[in-house]
Amino acid sequence: MRGIALPLVCMALAGCSGPPPESCIARERDWPLQSGLMRGIDPVLVRIRVERDGRIVFNGQASTPAQVARYVRLLDRQRPPPAVRLDVDGRAPCEAGERVRRMLDGVAMCRDGYCGERGAWEWGYGPPVAPPG
Structure with a gap:
C-alpha cells in the first residue's frame, strides 16, 4: 500500500492526475510527511x-x-x-x-x-x- 498511497498523495500535492508521474515516485524519500x-x-x-x-x-x-x-x-x-x-x-x-x-x-x-x-x-x-x- 505504501507504494500506492505515497505517489497518490504526492500527485494530490502536485495537482497531478492520471498515473503517478515519475517525479512523484522518485521524490518519495524527500516527501515532507x-x-x-x-x-x-x-x-x-x-x-x-x-x-x-x-x-x-x-x-x-x-x-x-x-x-x-x-x-x-x-x-x-x-x-x-x-x-x-x-x-x-x-x-x-x-x-x-x-x-x-x-x-x-x-x-x-x-x-x-x-x-x-x-x-x-x-x-x-x-x-x-x-x-x-
Whole structure:
C-alpha cells in the first residue's frame, strides 16, 4: 500500500492526475510527511504541536498553517483516518492553538473520535483496560 498511497498523495500535492508521474515516485524519500508519518504501511497517529512561540510542528517538522491545513485535508480522506494528537503549549499564543483547532473541526478524523490524546490512544491500542484487582 505504501507504494500506492505515497505517489497518490504526492500527485494530490502536485495537482497531478492520471498515473503517478515519475517525479512523484522518485521524490518519495524527500516527501515532507515522510519523517514520522509514512514509515509504516498506514499512518496511525498524527502529532500536531503548537509551541510556546506559536510555531506549528506537524509530526516533528515545523510547518506553516497552510501546510498543516493541506496535510489535514489529505489525511482526512484516508480510510480509516489516522488518529490526531494535538498538544498546545500552555504559554503559546491563543490564536495559534485556536487556528489549529479550527482546522481540525469537522474533519472525519475528529468526527469519528480520533482527535485528542484519548481518542488517538484508543484508536491505536484499543480501549483502556482497568488494572486487575
